[in-house]
Structure formats: C-alpha cells, structure tokens
Amino acid sequence: MTISDADQAWLSAVVANHGRHATRLLQILRDVQDHFRHIPRPVMQLLAEQLGVPLAQVQGVTEFYSFLSTQPQGRYHLQLSDSISDHMLGSRALGTYLCDKLGVADGETRADGRVSFAYTSCSGLCDQGPAGLVNGWWLPKLDRSRIDRISALVEADVPLSQWPQDLFSARDNVRRPGLLLSNPVASGSALKWSLMRGLASTLDEVDKSGLRGRGGAGFQTSWKWRFCFEGPEETAVCPVEKGERMERYVVCNADEGEPGTFKDRVLLNSHAHQVFEGMTLCAGIVGAKQGFLYLRGEYLALRAKLEAVLAERRRLNLLGVGILGREGFDFDIEIHMGAGAYICGEESALIESLEGKRGTPRNRPPYPVTHGYLGRPTVVNNVETFVAAAAIALKGGVWFASHGTEKSKGSKILSICGDCARPGIYEYDFGVSIAQILKDCGAANTFGVQVGGPSGVFIGEQEFERRLGFEDLATGGSFMIFDKTRDVLEIVRNFTHFFAHESCGFCTPCRVGTSLLRNAMDKLCAGHGAAGDLVEIGNLGQFVRAASHCGLGQTAANPLLATLERFPELYQSRLKSISFEPGFDLDGELSTARRMTGRDDAHAHLEQESV
Amino acid sequence: MNIRNTITIDGTPVPFQDGDTIMDAATRAGIYIPHLCHNPEFKPHGSCKLCTVNVNGRNCSACTFPAADGQQVLNSTEELNATRRTITQMLFVEGNHFCPSCEKSGNCQLQGVAYFLNMLDPHFPLFYPERETDSSHPDILLDRDRCILCELCVRASREIDGKNVFGLSGRGIHTHLVVNADSGLLKDTDLTPADKAAQVCPVGAIIVKRHGFETPIGARQFDQQNVSEWSLSWEPAAMGDEHG
Numbered sequence: 018m019t020i021s022d023a024d025q026a027w028l029s030a031v032v033a034n035h036g037r038h039a040t041r042l043l044q045i046l047r048d049v050q051d052h053f054r055h056i057p058r059p060v061m062q063l064l065a066e067q068l069g070v071p072l073a074q075v076q077g078v079t080e081f082y083s084f085l086s087t088q089p090q091g092r093y094h095l096q097l098s099d100s101i102s103d104h105m106l107g108s109r110a111l112g113t114y115l116c117d118k119l120g121v122a123d124g125e126t127r128a129d130g131r132v133s134f135a136y137t138s139c140s141g142l143c144d145q146g147p148a149g150l151v152n153g154w155w156l157p158k159l160d161r162s163r164i165d166r167i168s169a170l171v172e173a174d175v176p177l178s179q180w181p182q183d184l185f186s187a188r189d190n191v192r193r194p195g196l197l198l199s200n201p202v203a204s205g206s207a208l209k210w211s212l213m214r215g216l217a218s219t220l221d222e223v224d225k226s227g228l229r230g231r232g233g234a235g236f237q238t239s240w241k242w243r244f245c246f247e248g249p250e251e252t253a254v255c256p257v258e259k260g261e262r263m264e265r266y267v268v269c270n271a272d273e274g275e276p277g278t279f280k281d282r283v284l285l286n287s288h289a290h291q292v293f294e295g296m297t298l299c300a301g302i303v304g305a306k307q308g309f310l311y312l313r314g315e316y317l318a319l320r321a322k323l324e325a326v327l328a329e330r331r332r333l334n335l336l337g338v339g340i341l342g343r344e345g346f347d348f349d350i351e352i353h354m355g356a357g358a359y360i361c362g363e364e365s366a367l368i369e370s371l372e373g374k375r376g377t378p379r380n381r382p383p384y385p386v387t388h389g390y391l392g393r394p395t396v397v398n399n400v401e402t403f404v405a406a407a408a409i410a411l412k413g414g415v416w417f418a419s420h421g422t423e424k425s426k427g428s429k430i431l432s433i434c435g436d437c438a439r440p441g442i443y444e445y446d447f448g449v450s451i452a453q454i455l456k457d458c459g460a461a462n463t464f465g466v467q468v469g470g471p472s473g474v475f476i477g478e479q480e481f482e483r484r485l486g487f488e489d490l491a492t493g494g495s496f497m498i499f500d501k502t503r504d505v506l507e508i509v510r511n512f513t514h515f516f517a518h519e520s521c522g523f524c525t526p527c528r529v530g531t532s533l534l535r536n537a538m539d540k541l542c543a544g545h546g547a548a549g550d551l552v553e554i555g556n557l558g559q560f561v562r563a564a565s566h567c568g569l570g571q572t573a574a575n576p577l578l579a580t581l582e583r584f585p586e587l588y589q590s591r592l593k594s595i596s597f598e599p600g601f602d603l604d605g606e607l608s609t610a611r612r613m614t615g616r617d618d619a620h621a622h623l624e625q626e627s628v
Numbered sequence: 629m630n631i632r633n634t635i636t637i638d639g640t641p642v643p644f645q646d647g648d649t650i651m652d653a654a655t656r657a658g659i660y661i662p663h664l665c666h667n668p669e670f671k672p673h674g675s676c677k678l679c680t681v682n683v684n685g686r687n688c689s690a691c692t693f694p695a696a697d698g699q700q701v702l703n704s705t706e707e708l709n710a711t712r713r714t715i716t717q718m719l720f721v722e723g724n725h726f727c728p729s730c731e732k733s734g735n736c737q738l739q740g741v742a743y744f745l746n747m748l749d750p751h752f753p754l755f756y757p758e759r760e761t762d763s764s765h766p767d768i769l770l771d772r773d774r775c776i777l778c779e780l781c782v783r784a785s786r787e788i789d790g791k792n793v794f795g796l797s798g799r800g801i802h803t804h805l806v807v808n809a810d811s812g813l814l815k816d817t818d819l820t821p822a823d824k825a826a827q828v829c830p831v832g833a834i835i836v837k838r839h840g841f842e843t844p845i846g847a848r849q850f851d852q853q854n855v856s857e858w859s860l861s862w863e864p865a866a867m868g869d870e871h872g
Contacts, residue, residue: 058810062810071792071795071808072808072809072810073792073794073795073797073806073807073808074795076795076797076806077795077796077797077806079797080797080798080799080802081797081798081799082799083799358799375796375799380672380674380689380692382694517800517801518800519800520799520800520801521799521800522777522798522799522800522801522802522803523675523803524674524675524676524677525675525676525677525678525715525718525719526677526714526715526718528722528777528800528801528803529718529719529721529722529752529801530718531800531801532722532755532800532801533718533752533753536753560711560714563687563711564677564680564687564711564714564715565677566674566675566677566689
C-alpha cells in the first residue's frame with residue numbers, strides 16, 4: 018500500500034495537531050485507525066519519522082492495543098462484548114446470527130471491505146446487554162431485530178451519522194441513588210467554598226472523611242495527595258526548591274475495564290462537572306497545572322460530551338489560568354483515549370499509555386505518586402474518588418465519615434448486572450450486606466455473586482450475609498449475579514479467557530500462566546479433565562497469583578481458586594472417571610491434516626483412548 | 629556488625645550500598661540469585677521473575693527491589709526454587725527450545741538455569757508457537773523460536789549501541805521481538821556482530837553466523853561451571869558499569 022499525497026497531508030496535519038509529541042502517539046494512532054480503518058505500515062514509517070521515535074516503537078504500540086489493527090477492518094467494524102453478562106443474554110448466538118446475516122466471519126473483514134466483525138472485552142454496557150460497538154460507538158440492547166436493522170444499514174452503506182439514534186442511546190439506569198448520587202455538587206460550588214476556606218483545610222476535610230480510593234485497592238486519598246504534594250525524597254533534601262519548580266499531574270482513571278463495571282460511565286455521563294471539580298481541587302492542593310482524563314476506548318460515545326463540559330468549565334473560569342480569580346491557580350484537563358487494553362486500568366500502565374507507550378506496568382517502587390507521568394509526582398484516582406472528594410470539599414469530612422463503617426467510610430456505587438430483575442447503578446453506604454443488595458435488585462434463585470469483577474471474589478449462598486467494605490468484601494464496583502441455572506465452570510472459563518487476552522505479556526508468570534489456565538479450563542469444560550488436572554490447575558492458580566508482576570496476574574486466578582475452594586464437587590462432576598488424561602488431544606492434532614485434505618468424514622477422526 | 633545498611637539473605641547478614649537493589653547487594657556478597665533478564669551492565673528490568681525472593685514475607689523481584697535496612701530476604705529456599713523452576717518450565721514451553729540441535733547449547737543461560745534448578749521436564753503442555761526466523765542478515769541469525777523476551781538486545785541496542793535495532797511488539801502470549809526496519813528484516817538494519825545487541829542474548833535467539841561449534845560440546849561455558857559460579861565470576865566486577 019502506498020500513501021496518497023492527500024493522505025500524507027492529512028497525516029501531517031494530524032501530527033501537527035498533536036504538537037508532534039511522542040506522548041501523543043496512541044492518540045494519533047487512534048485517528049489513523051479511524052481514517053484508514055487500520056494502521057498501514059507506511060503510515061507507521063511516516064509517524065516514526067515525524068515523531069522522532071523508532072519504527073519498532075510505533076509497531077510495538079500499534080500491536081499492543083486491541084482497537085488498533087494492522088489488517089484493514091471494514092468501513093463498519095462491528096464488535097460484540099464477550100463479557101459473561103453478555104454471554105448470559107445470548108451474545109454468542111447473536112454473534113453467529115450477525116455473521117451469517119452479513120456474510121462475515123469472526124475476526125475477519127468481508128471481501129468487499131465493507132464490514133468486519135470481532136468479539137471484544139466488556140464494553141461497559143452490562144446493564145443493557147447484549148451490547149456491542151460499531152466503529153467504537155455503543156450499540157446497547159441488541160437482539161435479532163436490531164441486528165436486522167443494523168445489517169440493512171450496513172448493506173445500504175448508510176453513514177453512521179445517519180443511523181437512527183435509538184440504536185446508540187445508552188441509559189444511566191440509576192436505580193438507587195445514595196450519599197453521592199442524591200447530593201450532586203453544583204458546578205464550581207466546591208471550588209468556591211474551598212478557596213474561601215483555604216485549600217489546605219480542604220485536604221484536612223478529605224483526611225477527616227477517611228476517603229479511600231474507589232478503584233478497589235483502597236489507598237487513603239488524603240495520603241496520596243499529600244505524598245504527591247511533598248514530592249520525591251530526593252527533592253526533600255533541598256527545601257528551597259521543594260514543591261516549587263517540579264511539575265505535578267492529576268490523572269483521572271476512567272479506564273473502567275473490569276468486566277461488569279459501568280458506574281464510571283454513568284458518573285461521566287451525568288456528573289462530569291463533579292468529576293472535573295474533584296480533579297481541580299486535587300490540582301489546587303498538590304500544585305498541578307495539568308490533568309488528564311484517561312477514557313477507555315469503549316467510552317468514545319462520551320467524549321464529545323466531556324469535551325463540551327470542559328469547554329464550559331473554561332468559560333466559567335473553573336479551568337484555565339487564574340481559576341476563580343485566584344492568581345497562580347492554573348489548571349487544565351486533557352482527555353486521552355485508551356484503545357482496548359484492560360491493563361491500562363493499572364495506574365503505572367495507564368501512565369505509560371498516557372506517555373504514548375505500550376501499557377506495561379512499571380516496577381515499583383518508585384510509585385507514581387512521586388515518579389509518575391514523565392517521572393513527575395502524579396495523583397491517579399478513580400472517577401468515583403474525585404466525585405466523592407468534590408462532595409467532601411463542599412459538605413465536609415464529618416458528613417462523609419458519618420456514613421459507612423469504621424474502616425470504610427462513605428458509600429460505594431455498584432454496577433449490578435447478571436441474573437436480576439433490575440440491573441443498573443446502586444449506591445449504598447459501606448457495610449451493606451450482599452443479601453440486602455440481592456433483594457433490592459430483584460435477584461432470585463441466586464447461586465453466587467462475583468464481587469469486584471473477575472479480579473474480585475466469587476461468593477456462594479452461604480456467604481450472602483457478608484458485607485461490602487475494605488474489612489470484608491472490597492470492590493471496585495462490579496457486582497455480577499448468577500442464578501442456579503448457570504454453569505460455574507463456564508463462568509470461570511470466560512474469566513480465564515479474559516485474563517489471557519488482556520495479559521500485557523511483560524512478566525513470565527502472567528504471560529504464560531494465564532494462557533495455561535485458559536487451556537486447562539477449556540480442557541475441563543470440554544470434558545477431558547481428570548483428577549490430576551484439578552490438582553494441577555489449583556497449583557498453577559496459586560503460582561500465578563504469587564509470582565506475577567502486577568495486579569492483573571495476581572488476581573487472574575481468583576475466580577478459579579475461589580470456586581475450586583467453594584464448589585469442588587462441581588469441578589469433580591466434570592471429570593472423566595480415570596486418574597490420568599493426556600494433555601495431548603489426538604483428534605485435535607489431526608485438524609490441520611483435515612483442513613489440508615479437505616476431509617471431515619468419520620475416518621478422518623480418531624477417538625481419544627482412555628487409559 | 630554495623631546494623632546500618634545491612635540486610636539478611638537466608639539469615640546471613642549482607643551489607644549494601646545506597647541505591648543498591650537486593651540483587652546488587654547479593655552479587656557483591658557472592659550470593660547467587662537465579663536470573664535471566666537481569667544483567668548488571670544494564671538497568672534492572674524485572675520481567676522474567678526468576679529472581680523472585682521473599683522480602684519480609686512478600687515476594688519481590690530481587691533485581692528491581694531496593695535494599696533497605698533490616699530486610700529479611702529469603703532466597704535459596706525449597707519453595708522459591710520451586711517457583712523459579714516453574715517459571716523456567718514456562719519459558720521452555722512457550723517457545724520452541726530444542727537443546728540438542730541448538731548451537732547455544734552449553735552456553736545457554738536458560739539451559740544453565742534449568743540445570744541449576746534441577747528441572748527434569750517441561751511439565752506443562754508445549755505451545756509449539758509459530759515464530760518467524762530471520763536469516764536475512766549476512767552475519768547474524770535471529771531465531772525467534774528461542775527468544776525469551778528478556779529485552780536485553782532491545783536495551784543493548786538502545787543504550788549501548790545507540791541503534792534501536794530491536795523492540796517488542798504484540799501483547800500477552802503474542803508478545804514478540806521485532807526489528808526496526810521498514811522491511812522488518814535484520815539485513816536492513818545497521819546491526820553488526822561487534823554490537824552489544826548481537827552478543828548479549830542469554831539464549832540462542834541472536835547468533836553470530838559462521839562461528840558454530842568453534843567450542844565443542846563438552847568444553848562450553850556451563851560444561852565447565854554451573855550458572856551460579858559463572859554469574860559470580862564476572863557480575864560483581866561488571867556492576868557499576870550500568871548504562872542508560
């Protein structure tokens with residue numbers, strides 16, 4: 018492929034628009050993907066030249082992110098979410114229907130180049146699945162009739178901008194507003210109040226509130242902000258410079274990739290001012306001039322709206338130079354888009370991605386709070402954390418701390434999906450029991466709940482009196498409900514596929530271990546498992562948990578280990594009644610020969626012999 | 629014994645200098661911690677995880693974790709060596725490693741570590757991945773079947789040779805080594821056999837051509853001494869030579 022003069026000019030303009038900064042590489046590649054429907058090799062070469070980075074780096078970044086492709090995708094690129102909640106709503110059958118209808122195969126582009134199809138990780142619409150994406154735009158509540166409509170639009174070559182809006186419109190589904198959602202902060206009010214009272218006293222309020230990070234790990238927010246303000250130790254030895262000249266950054270982690278989580282989608286859709294207000298307060302406190310919202314690629318539909326909110330805040334002098342007339346209080350926020358990589362929710366991988374690189378988690382220490390974006394002190398907080406901080410700045414730490422439990426102050430916003438009558442957003446004070454939540458959302462005949470998404474924990478019926486909070490069940494907000502008709506092994510298999518797909522590949526235990534776990538679950542579910550396999554898979558799970566570099570690998574075996582411990586009989590019932598089953602699949606090994614000879618008759622198959 | 633700047637490794641007090649990692653302190657003290665992606669001539673990387681040690685109850689990579697006063701480090705324990713053996717087995721099964729026909733056999737650190745850890749079989753099902761071999765360069769062979777993704781060639785080319793010949797691409801189990809040329813082939817780079825990047829590979833992925841079997845099997849590096857003796861024979865002196 019050669020690049021036309023017009024396309025070269027287009028590319029140069031894009032690169033110039035992005036200030037020729039290598040940190041913008043991923044953002045530029047997203048534009049290129051949109052324009053060419055893939056990343057052509059000659060474009061990689063041009064980008065390498067214009068940004069002054071090695072070609073291998075451009076290729077390395079391109080091939081890291083799922084939403085970037087080196088092979089041309091269709092002008093309509095359709096994706097279906099492969100989250101377990103979408104599976105349970107029939108997404109796989111729908112995918113087959115769609116492929117048949119459009120004459121396209123999974124993972125491929127139709128010969129005429131018009132349409133391509135692929136499954137993708139959770140698209141953040143689990144409360145209105147089965148969900149998909151077309152060229153990155155949401156397609157909620159898919160069913161056969163919608164697929165028919167979409168197919169007709171594709172075949173008639175109707176531009177996306179002219180598709181009926183009802184195909185795209187996602188709902189908030191807020192079912193139970195609590196402490197934060199019932200008390201929204203009016204734009205600017207928390208900032209005004211904080212400036213009047215003094216930003217230092219706002220930090221005291223955040224401290225008093227006991228607020229801990231809402232992404233799941235639960236680090237004390239006030240400490241994080243204070244460490245960022247204080248900066249790295251090496252600058253502490255020269256107190257004159259301390260805190261003065263060093264750039265600082267505030268980053269909002271909106272890479273909400275944990276399957277089953279969608280609360281940040283709702284917060285960004287309906288409470289964006291409050292998110293940005295929280296970021297601006299943080300910036301004022303730590304002395305940051307620049308902020309970033311790292312928005313996952315699946316949330317493209319929110320982008321324009323968020324840009325408009327940012328523009329409005331600039332107009333209201335809530336962002337920009339001299340915020341609210343305070344000299345020296347300068348801060349602005351840029352939106353960076355992700356491109357299909359769950360690992361970028363890990364804060365150091367997110368920072369790498371912000372710098373335009375592959376999303377590989379860094380070695381720690383040093384931590385991002387002192388050595389983050391471009392090596393500078395950086396606060397990375399969850400969307401919900403900033404929302405809470407803004408409310409705390411206005412209403413005070415005591416107000417917040419009077420809710421929740423001793424070690425888990427305030428409330429938690431949950432994304433509930435799966436087998437229940439009313440999936441959606443529920444906000445509870447910490448300390449609420451699982452049974453209460455199940456009752457409120459209309460869950461019946463419940464077998465178990467995956468609390469905190471695939472990286473969290475699976476609990477069964479006997480544990481429904483357990484409570485949400487850092488003392489017992491910590492969660493980033495995903496709450497997936499499974500009733501007694503569901504197959505636990507299939508659920509676990511779905512999760513192991515997810516982690517194997519999303520492993521970044523940096524460290525050996527996770528890179529290889531997640532693939533081994535996936536293969537082992539496939540074997541069990543296919544009915545080829547033996548008793549030895551259960552011992553093996555348990556050991557492997559423990560190993561991946563203990564030896565991996567970051568949270569992804571350390572939690573990837575959680576669903577497996579949790580269910581193996583709680584429901585060993587379910588695993589045993591799937592085993593063959595022999596003590597040994599070879600890892601070698603005799604019939605499977607013949608598949609290449611069958612493909613090459615074009616045979617699929619009975620004589621071209623071999624029965625696996627039992628020992 | 630001066631308590632300041634001292635850690636213990638398997639109960640033995642080991643002094644360390646400011647800025648040392650646990651690996652640095654151990655190497656200086658003549659204690660071997662198994663490793664593959666670590667090389668004292670380069671900045672710590674921390675990806676292979678073979679140097680996993682237990683520090684005050686938590687697993688850490690010795691090559692990246694800073695030494696600090698009073699740390700109690702476990703290194704040569706049954707459990708940690710089992711973990712390292714599993715990691716080594718994983719490195720074997722994810723690639724295509726056929727020691728008997730490999731020119732690097734006897735000089736290969738992956739093989740050396742496997743012997744050291746008493747790895748007797750691959751344990752896991754082999755992946756048999758399809759990986760491209762690049763024999764386009766007149767003097768250097770790139771056999772990706774043997775690559776363990778340690779990035780030493782990437783780092784050497786960038787930090788020492790100043791050439792950026794290599795990079796990593798792909799994700800997860802599909803991560804692979806790529807060559808920084810329009811064609812993606814080694815022949816179109818300025819890599820030479822004298823480059824650090826052509827010499828630093830711990831396995832047989834990057835091999836200088838026409839030097840095969842100059843040293844006969846039986847007289848090679850790890851036929852003479854095991855990987856721990858070999859590491860400690862040169863790594864302490866190479867420390868402080870760190871590039872980048």
